[in-house]
Amino acid sequence: MILVTGASGRIGTAILRELSHGTTPVRALARGMARSPLRDEPTVHWVDGDAGDERVLSRSLEGIRTVVLHSAAAPEQVALQERVIASALAGGVQRIVKLSVAGATDDAACDAARWHWRIEQRLHSSGVEACSVRVTRPMQALLHQVPLLLTSGLLAGCQGSGQSADVDVRDVGAVLAVLASAPRLEQPFLTVTGPEAMDFNTMARILSRHFSRPIRYVDCAPADMLQCALAAGVDRWLAHDMVAWQTDARDGRYAIVHDTVERITGRAPRRFESFANELATSLRYANAPERTPEVTATA
Numbered sequence: 001m002i003l004v005t006g007a008s009g010r011i012g013t014a015i016l017r018e019l020s021h022g023t024t025p026v027r028a029l030a031r032g033m034a035r036s037p038l039r040d041e042p043t044v045h046w047v048d049g050d051a052g053d054e055r056v057l058s059r060s061l062e063g064i065r066t067v068v069l070h071s072a073a074a075p076e077q078v079a080l081q082e083r084v085i086a087s088a089l090a091g092g093v094q095r096i097v098k099l100s101v102a103g104a105t106d107d108a109a110c111d112a113a114r115w116h117w118r119i120e121q122r123l124h125s126s127g128v129e130a131c132s133v134r135v136t137r138p139m140q141a142l143l144h145q146v147p148l149l150l151t152s153g154l155l156a157g158c159q160g161s162g163q164s165a166d167v168d169v170r171d172v173g174a175v176l177a178v179l180a181s182a183p184r185l186e187q188p189f190l191t192v193t194g195p196e197a198m199d200f201n202t203m204a205r206i207l208s209r210h211f212s213r214p215i216r217y218v219d220c221a222p223a224d225m226l227q228c229a230l231a232a233g234v235d236r237w238l239a240h241d242m243v244a245w246q247t248d249a250r251d252g253r254y255a256i257v258h259d260t261v262e263r264i265t266g267r268a269p270r271r272f273e274s275f276a277n278e279l280a281t282s283l284r285y286a287n288a289p290e291r292t293p294e295v296t297a298t299a
Contacts, residue, residue, distance in 0.1 A: 001024065001025045001026070001027055001063050001064050001065060001066075002019060002024055002025070002026050002027070002064070002065070002066045002067075002068065002180050002181070003026075003027045003028075003029060003060055003061060003064045003066070003067045003068070004016055004019070004026065004027070004028050004029065004067075004068045004070065005029045005030075005051050005060075005067065005068065005069055005070055005071060005084060006029075006030065006051075006070040006071040006072060007028035007029055007030040007036065007046075007070075008028075008030035008031070008032055008036045009070075009072060010138075010140055010169045011070060011099065011138075011169045011172055011173055011176075012028070012030065012036075012070055012173075013036060013037060013038060013173070014169050014170045014172060014173025014174070015068055015070070015173040015176050015177050015180075016028055016036075016038050016041070016044055016173075017038065017170075017173065018173050018174050018176075018177030018178075019043075019044075019177045019180065019181070020038065020041050020043045020044055022177070022181055024180075024181055025043070025045065026043060026044050026045065027044075027045045027046075027047060027060060027064065028044050028045070028046050028047065029047045029049065029051060029056070029057075029060045030046070030047075030048065031048065031049060031050045032048075047059060047060045051071065051080055051083065051084050052076075052080055052083065054083075054087075057083070057084065057087050058087065058091070061087055061088060061091040061093065062091070064088070064091065064093055065093065065094050065095065066093065066094065066095040066096070066097065066180050066181075067084065067088050067093050067095070067096045067097070068097050068099070068176050068177075068180050069081055069084060069085070069096055069097065069098040069099065069123075070098075070099040070176075073112045073115075073238065075111075075115075075237060077112075077115050077116075077119070078115050078118050078119055081098075081119045082119060082122050085119075085122055085123055085126060085128075088128070089126055089127075089128060093128065094128065094129060095128065095129040095130070095180070095185065096123060096126075096128055096129075096130045097130070097131050097133065097176055097179045097180050097185075098119065098120065098123055098130065098131070098132045098133065099133055099135065099172070099176060100116040100119075100120060100132040100133060100134045100135070101113050101116050101134055101135060102134045102135060102136045102191055102193075102254060103134075103245075103248065103253065103254070104116040104117040104120060104132075104134055105117050106118075109244035109245075109247070109248060110241040110244045110245055110248075111237055111240070111241055112238075112241050113241075116132075116134075120132045124188060129184070129185055130185070130188060131179055131185045131187065131188055131189070131190060132188065132189050132190070133172070133175060133176055133179065133190050133192055134189065134190065134191045134192065135167055135172050135191075135192045135193075136164060136165050136166060136167050136191075136192070136193045136194070136254050137164055137166045137167075137245065137249075137254070138166065138167060138168070138169045138172070139166045139167065139168050139169070139194070139270075139272060139275045140168070140169050140275075141166075141242075142155075142203075142279070143279075144229075144232050144233075144234060145232070146279075146283065147232070148228075148232075149207065149211070149215060150283070153213055153214055153215050153216060154215070154216055154217075154218050155200055155203065155204045155207065155215055155216070155217045155218065156217075156218050156220055156225060156228050157200045157217065157218075157219065157220065157225060157246055158219065158220045158221065158222045158224075158225040158243060158246045158247065158250070159199065159200050159219070159246040159247075159249050159250050160199075160219055160250040161199050161201065161250075162199060162246075162249045162250035162251060162252055162255070163197035163198055163199045163249070163252065163254075163255040164197060164198070164199075164249040164254040164255060165193035165194045165195075165196065165197040165254060165255060165256065165257045165258075166193075166194050166198075166272065167192055167193050167194040167261070167269065168194065168269065168270040168274075168275055170270065171192070171194075171261045171265070171267075171269045171270055172192055174261070174264075174265045174267065175190070175192050175260060175261060175264045175265060178264050178265055179264065190258075190260050190264070191258045191260060192258065192260045192261060193254075193256070193257050193258045193260070193261075193269075194257070194269055194270070194271070194272065195257065195261075195268065195269045195270075195271055196257060196271065196272070197254075197255040197256070197257055198272060200217040200219070201217045203217070203272060203276075204216055204217040206272060206273055206276045207276050207279075207280070209276075210276045210277045210279070210280035210281075211276075211280045211283075212280075222243045222246075222247060225242070225243050225246065226239050226240065226243050229242055229243070
C-alpha cells in the first residue's frame with residue numbers, strides 16, 4: 001500500500017489522481033479531506049488528520065510499503081517531515097519518494113530550498129530506498145496573479161529577461177506516482193521541469209493571446225515585487241522566497257530543461273501554452289453572467 005501525505009492540495013491531488021488508476025491500494029493523509037475532488041474516489045482510502053499528530057501518523061502508516069512525502073511549504077516543514085521519516089522507518093516502510101524543490105542546498109537564498117535540503121539529508125542518510133524529486137516553479141504559481149491579470153492586464157515579477165522551465169503540477173504528480181509504484185528506484189535525485197524555458201515577456205504574450213486582451217509584463221524591483229506579493233495576501237516568508245527565486249531565475253539558474261517527465265511517465269510534459277489556454281477558459285466560465293431561465297408564455 002502507498003501512503004500520500006499532504007494529499008488535499010494541488011500536487012497531492014495530482015499524485016492521487018495518477019495513483020487511483022493503478023492496482024496498488026492508496027491511502028491519503030490530509031487535514032480537510034472534504035475539500036479534495038477525490039474524496040469520493042473508491043480506490044483512495046482517506047485518513048483525515050495531520051501528520052504532526054503521532055496517533056494519526058501511526059494509524060496512517062499501518063501496512064504501508066511506500067510513502068510519497070509531501071506537505072505544504074511552511075516553517076514547521078522540517079520537523080514535520082523528519083517526524084514522518086522516523087515513524088516510517090520504525091514502521092517498516094521500504095521506500096520514500098519525497099517532493100523537493102530545485103535549488104535545494106544548505107546555502108540557498110530561499111527558505112524552502114534550505115528546508116528541503118535538510119530533510120533530504122535526513123532521508124538519504126536513513127538507509128531506506130529513497131528518491132528526492134526536485135521541481136522547478138509550478139505553472140500554477142501564476143494563479144495568485146489572476147486578479148492583477150484580470151483588472152489591469154499586468155503580469156508582475158522581478159525576473160527581468162531570465163528564463164525558467166516552469167512545470168505543471170499534474171506532471172509533477174505523475175512522476176511521483178510512477179516512482180512510488182516502480183519496481184525499483186534508479187536514481188536518488190531527479191529534477192523535474194517543464195518542456196521549455198521562457199521569460200515573463202513570452203508568458204505575457206501567450207496569456208494575451210488566450211485572454212484575448214493585452215497583458216504586459218512589468219519588471220519590478222525586488223522590493224516592489226515583495227510588496228505586490230504581500231498585498232496579494234502571500235505570507236511574508238513565502239513572499240521573500242518568491243523574490244529570491246525570481247532573482248536567481250533572472251541569472252538563468254532555472255533555465256535548464258530536463259526530460260524527466262517524459263522519461264519517467266512516457267508522456268510529454270504540458271506546455272505553458274496549454275496551461276494558459278486552460279486558465280483563460282476556466283476564468284471565462286467562472287466569470288460568465290448567469291443565464292436567466294427563459295419563461296414560456298402561456299395563453
